[in-house]
Amino acid sequence: MAFPLPRGVTASEIAFLAEMETVTVVPRQRLEGLELLGGPVEPLVPPRRASLPLWLALLLKRQRRANIIPPPWLHPEPLDLILEIESGHQDYQNAFSPPPPLPGQPSVFDRDGTPAARPQYTPDGNRYYAAPPFLPQNTAQLTTSDRDPPSLPFHWVEVGNLLLESASDDLVNPDQIRRTLKDLREVRMAKMRSGVDILDAAAIGGGGIALTGVGSMELGEERGFVAGVVDGLRRIGSSKEQARREQMAEQRANGGYDGTQDDDEEEDYMEF
Incomplete structure (x- = not known):
């Protein structure tokens, strides 16, 4: 007898998929590279930054072998700005703040042309376009542009909750981040239900x-x-x-x- 499951993907399955998101870590000790199904992982050499899947970064964090650098959007100031846009901006009364641009696509505020998203190719030569969680939407950026507005990635709820739960000491003012994320969810859910x-x-x-x-x-x-x-x-x-x-x-x-x-x-x- 089959168990009655809800239609669509469950919340636990969505959170599992979000663990494939790539985040930036600072290793605390040397670790050799790994060959994973999602691709090879480079050797970790402190204090050089590295990009790892979220599940592996959380595992190393629990073992005190690495610290996680929060993504640019997971800070109090960008979250407050996104909340202000969602709740008070006239253009977004019945819409949501724009998502991050795709690779090769300009920001929504850029006016220097409109190139399309750049395709990628498999080893067999087949063309495809990457989608979350295989986009670097949660990696820490060394340089940021003032013209690029803060935006929420596709897995912002899952990544934010996982980092608040397991790496809150690596975040700036985690209590304020937790409150702002809660307010954002309430505002956006009210838009969908209205x-x-x-x-x-x-x-x-x-x-x-x-x-x-x-x-x-x-x-x-x-x-x-x-x-x-x-x-x-x-x-x-x-x-x-x-x-x-x-x-x-x-x-x-x-x-x-x-x-x-x-x-x-x-x-x-x-x-x-």
């Missing part, structure tokens, strides 16, 4: 729901709500349509509707 009119239009085929900038965990948590609302609205619309058709059929049977009644009424109204 678009009932948009869901109504999407249910009858009149449009779609813009989810640009929404994170992986947010999609997983709201999948049931959004799908349930759209499904319920679709049932309501189909029941109304069925009732209308039954009413028209009854009128035809009683001789009160012959298919040209609407045209005759319109002509009489124009003559009057």
Whole structure:
């Protein structure tokens, strides 16, 4: 007998996928390189920075063999700015702050051309475009541009919670970061739950729901709500349509509707 599982990816599965995100560490002792399924890991030589998968960085952190450098967005100032944009900016009252640009794509505030995202190639020569968690969206940057606005990566909820849980001593003011992340989640979840009119239009085929900038965990948590609302609205619309058709059929049977009644009424109204 199969266990009844919820539709879509569960929260634990999303968190597991987020552990493949790449973060920056500072090793505290020398470690040899590793050959992993996701690719080789370079040897760790202190105090040289290195990029490791999040699960491996957390393991070395628990063993006190490395310190994790938080990503640029996981600081009090960028998070406060993102919260201000999400809650007070007029352009984002019903939208979400823009996600990080893809590799080779300019920032949303840059005006120096619009190159497309750069493709990558497999050993067989097949072209593909990398997606989270295989994008360096959570690595520490040595240099940052003032023109680049702070943005939340696709796995921001999972990465933030994991680092707060296991590497809070490596973060700047972790208590404030924890409060700001909580406020951000509440603001963004309220936006997703307030678009009932948009869901109504999407249910009858009149449009779609813009989810640009929404994170992986947010999609997983709201999948049931959004799908349930759209499904319920679709049932309501189909029941109304069925009732209308039954009413028209009854009128035809009683001789009160012959298919040209609407045209005759319109002509009489124009003559009057």
